[in-house]
Amino acid sequence: MEALIRPEFGLMFWTITCFVLLVLVLSKTAWKPLMQAVEERERAIKHDLHSAETARAGAEKLKAELDAQMAAMKTEIQRRMDEARLSAEKETDLLIEEARRAAGVIVDSAKKEIETQKAEAARELKGKVAELAVLAAERILVHQLDHRANTDLAGRYLAELEKERPELKLGAD
Amino acid sequence: MDLKLILEHHIVDKVWAWVTFGPLRLPLSKHLLMMGIASFILLVGFPLLIRSRSRALAPFRAMLEMTVLFLRDEIVLPNLGHKGAAYTGYFATLFFFILLMNLIGLVPYGASATGNLAVTAGLAFTSFILITFAGIKEQGLVGYFGHLVPKGVPLWLYPLMFPIEVLGMFIKAFALAIRLFANMIAGHIVILVFLCFIFIFGSFGVAVGLGVAPISVGLVLFTLLLELLVAFLQAYVFVTLTAIFTGAAMHPH
Numbered sequence: 001m002e003a004l005i006r007p008e009f010g011l012m013f014w015t016i017t018c019f020v021l022l023v024l025v026l027s028k029t030a031w032k033p034l035m036q037a038v039e040e041r042e043r044a045i046k047h048d049l050h051s052a053e054t055a056r057a058g059a060e061k062l063k064a065e066l067d068a069q070m071a072a073m074k075t076e077i078q079r080r081m082d083e084a085r086l087s088a089e090k091e092t093d094l095l096i097e098e099a100r101r102a103a104g105v106i107v108d109s110a111k112k113e114i115e116t117q118k119a120e121a122a123r124e125l126k127g128k129v130a131e132l133a134v135l136a137a138e139r140i141l142v143h144q145l146d147h148r149a150n151t152d153l154a155g156r157y158l159a160e161l162e163k164e165r166p167e168l169k170l171g172a173d
Numbered sequence: 174m175d176l177k178l179i180l181e182h183h184i185v186d187k188v189w190a191w192v193t194f195g196p197l198r199l200p201l202s203k204h205l206l207m208m209g210i211a212s213f214i215l216l217v218g219f220p221l222l223i224r225s226r227s228r229a230l231a232p233f234r235a236m237l238e239m240t241v242l243f244l245r246d247e248i249v250l251p252n253l254g255h256k257g258a259a260y261t262g263y264f265a266t267l268f269f270f271i272l273l274m275n276l277i278g279l280v281p282y283g284a285s286a287t288g289n290l291a292v293t294a295g296l297a298f299t300s301f302i303l304i305t306f307a308g309i310k311e312q313g314l315v316g317y318f319g320h321l322v323p324k325g326v327p328l329w330l331y332p333l334m335f336p337i338e339v340l341g342m343f344i345k346a347f348a349l350a351i352r353l354f355a356n357m358i359a360g361h362i363v364i365l366v367f368l369c370f371i372f373i374f375g376s377f378g379v380a381v382g383l384g385v386a387p388i389s390v391g392l393v394l395f396t397l398l399l400e401l402l403v404a405f406l407q408a409y410v411f412v413t414l415t416a417i418f419t420g421a422a423m424h425p426h
Contacts, residue, residue: 003185004358007291010199015295018212022270027262029220034241035261037223100296 176369184361186289196388204286211273212285215266241265248413252420256311260419263303268412273294275357275404279397287407288357290350297350301342317422345418349411356407360400367392388409 162169188200243259254258273285274297278285286292308317321338370389375382399408 003181005290006201007294008186008200008289009291010191010197010216011205011289011291011329012295013199014205015208015292016210016299019266019270019296019299022212022215023263023266026215026219026266030215030223030243031262031265032222034223034238038238038242040426079415 176365177332177349179369180362180365183365184225184288184358186284186291196336200248203284204292207277207284207286208274208292211270211277214273215269219269224356232304238334242266244268244412252413253307256423257416257420258305260307264416267296267300268390268408270352271411272404272408275408276401278357278361279400279404285357287363288361290354293350293354296353296411297346300349300411300418301346304345304418304422305342307323307419313425332340345414349414352414353407353411356403360403364393364396364400367396 176199184199186202188202190201192201219237222230223238225234241261244264249261249264274292277283278288287296287387300408305317309315312320321342322334326334327386331359367389371382371386374385
């Protein structure tokens, strides 16, 4: 059992040789590529992170620009709309005014026309009435023509008329 | 069979042959074979695994990578400072070498090479060399030995403190060797003892032995799981302590 706690020098030599060789070989064949891969990945991650950061900053800048553009456009649209509304109102007023004026002219001319038409109609009516009256009177007269009686009647009427309106007296009697 | 023989069979190294290189008389033994298997896995398996682009191996690659990164970021760099990154390879090799030897001891027909004092002493010796080398490289030969005694110690205590600190350098390495050795051997002994319970009780009667067997096997399974934990834990502890000692040698405060 004392072999358990009596170190065998030969095995110790083997161990040291073996381990030192392992350290030397593995440093080249295992740990170096491993660390390289790890560093490569770390660098890639850092690079990705960086590029993502840059992209985000760019996107934010773009967004800010677009926002500013949008706001400018909004105010522009508002301005244009106000302008349009104002001009439309002006236009409307103008049109209404125009229409009113035109309507006034039409009404005036219509009134005048009506007046003349009325006068014309009245004149025509008067003429027709006079003619009818004359024709009727003529018929009556033709029907009732009695020379003597009429002469007397005419004489009496004339005397009456002369008495009423002395300025129409035909000569002295 | 005698318990002592069983224990020796399972725990003590078995030398098959000796080779002689000049003054060196080197054994070819079971533990050397186990160390060889661990080295083979490290030398062939790890580079292949790291270089493979296979999807199926990706989880293992990730595990390996995570472990190495953990060693670098949680053990080496905090203890050794930013200059310590260069030592990552050493500590990673140390960790996986110890871990593999520990784990091979849990495999049937395997043996724990780290359960051999010669192996742990060899590892501790390399750690001792590393600690001293790193300290001297960082502070210079004079600076290193000048800073062995901590600051704030009265001058008249130096003659006492200096030998103690020099002794401490060796004791640290010695403790590393003993710790790993004892931890790895203890589990094996406990498992053997639990299994022997069956035969001890079996000698009272076959029924008693059969009655004890399930309890024993249950306890053995528990101890095996514990050993699995210890295999990782002791590899971690060995590496961490080496890193702490190296850091202390590099940056005396």
